[in-house]
Amino acid sequence: MSQAKPLRSSSTGALKGTIRVPGDKSISHRSLMLGAVAVGETVIHGLLEGEDVLHTAAAMRLLGAQAERDADGVWRVRGVGLGALAEPAQVLDMGNSGTAARLLMGLVAAHPITCVFTGDASLNKRPMARVTTPLAQMGARFVGRSGGRLPLTVVGGESMIPITYRLPVASAQVKSAIILAGLNTPGATTVIETEPTRDHTELMLRHFGATVTTERLEDGALAVTVVGQPELTGRTIHVPSDPSSAAFPAVAALLRPGSEVLLNDVGMNPRRTGLFDTLVEMGGDIAFENRRDQAGEPVADLRIRHSRLKGVVVPADRAPSMIDEYPVLAAAAACAEGTTVMLGLKELRVKESDRLAMVAEGLTRCGVSVEVGADDSLIVHGTGSAPKGGATVATAMDHRIAMSFLVLGTASAEPVQVDDGAFIETSFPGFVALMNGLGATIDEV
Structure with a gap:
């Protein structure tokens, strides 16, 4: 993809609906x-x-x-x-x-x-x-x-x-x-x-x-x-639906008052569910319904309702089960009450981008107080209210950075823009249409 595709996400009303995100x-x-x-x-x-x-x-x-x-x-x-x-x-x-x-x-x-x-x-x-x-x-x-x-x-x-x-x-x-x-x-x-x-x-x-x-x-x-x-x-x-993709509408629903979203057929492999475990610890209202197995993989339907989240400490030994979900967790932490500490994130530095640095820079641009520790920890100081937003965030061609800040934009006081959302199609085709179908407002700039 040579053509950049800037996208802008604005604060919305409640997110409602039943969806199935793309396959794992x-x-x-x-x-x-x-x-x-x-x-x-x-x-x-x-x-x-x-x-x-x-x-x-x-x-x-x-x-x-x-x-x-x-x-x-x-x-x-x-x-x-x-x-x-x-x-x-x-x-x-x-x-x-x-x-x-x-x-x-x-x-x-x-x-x-x-x-x-x-x-x-x-x-x-x-x-x-x-x-x-x-x-x-x-x-x-x-x-x-x-x-x-x-x-x-x-x-x-x-x-x-x-x-x-x-x-x-x-x-x-x-x-x-x-x-x-x-x-x-x-x-x-x-x-x-x-x-x-x-x-x-x-x-x-x-x-x-x-x-x-x-x-x-x-x-x-x-x-x-x-x-x-x-x-x-x-x-x-x-193929069950991808828990890493389900993370984005799930966090968006938790952050928007009045929201209730049902995500069907989400893979629940215990080595992939660290984000959902963390969101529940933060006070997230997530119900795991209709648990079952498909070709050896556990699957469930996830019912997500708006919740007031609180900061937690995420231990380093949880990183392998949620390594791709830290950027969107950081968006949730920015809206939570209190400080969220994420430990052991060295692996984030060698993903599609240096995700640790990219998340910290983007949150700072959006008015969130954040620190990166010498031990590759990420510390996000949430206020329990909507972050300011109003910034353009660099994505470095990283699909998860783009989607995470678009989710943050749905809960920010001012719109959040990403410099390039074209790479979202690598992992989540139809992301914008699916989110807007739930009630989000994501537009091409």
Whole structure:
């Protein structure tokens, strides 16, 4: 996207309605990748059709799989089988998605093929060495820019070696990349994580027929082990709606007096629900209705009612379960009564932007008192009333920064403008229309 799309959000009345936000991005990426290396057909209902996931679908086609959308919105993936990915004739463009790039590097690293990865200007700034380091230990080779940044060439290993790797930083992307490389590696590959991270890869691999075990070690860490070279069989997948996307209308509803919004089919994986746990601690009226399971993933309908929020301390060990939701939590904290302290946010500095710095700068522009601690904490001093707003916030091509400040604008005394909302389509297609359908006022400037 070369054309910037400034958006402005203004204070609104109550938000009302029942909606389903788009499908979970993490699960959508994985369903396409695993369907591509399974035998037979994988049928995917509710796939997120944002630009990030469509880049993954295009990449899987270049690697030899079939991935097509039916007229009714159902996606069908015809896999080539594990170990049979073809060498692509073109560069694999992963757009804005760090998840897609890192996971797919792991999957292709264990195939004897050469692939070149690139992305947009934002993705090409993001570090990949955290993934390439363990994959190189397994036998793959990488040639990229400093820090392992894209564009980057992956030369898959002819004879991959299983490893046991302890994650230096909690990261579901790194864990998943190693596990996916372990799929086509003989023997058992193990990743040790001191803090639990998203386990969508493990759950979905079991759904496709792989043997994946999780064991708690004496020091409290978790050892996740995949047994290599299984035969994966095509499956039917129902993708729940994305809790990271549900966060935006949920927070907006909490902040607007008189609001009541029902969010259907939200994924409730316990390693993804840190934001909702925190909002409830802050006094948020959130009811979890109709709990159920879909393809191994817990799901519920969320009824959100306006609430007066109070500041809390968010512990560092909650970060892996809500790492993408801190920007919108900061918007909620700006409107809460008292101080909210968010600890352990170092990982935010290497997302689509330096989200920690971007959130602090944006809140300051909107008249909110905020501090960034030397320990990568974020401290937001709320007054219990509407923040001033009236500012234009830089987004650095980051979709979650854009959506978070548009949510803040619905509760601010003066409108909040973001310099570019075009990148929202990467993860939440139709965001503006959906929010305005609930009663928000978000306009293109």
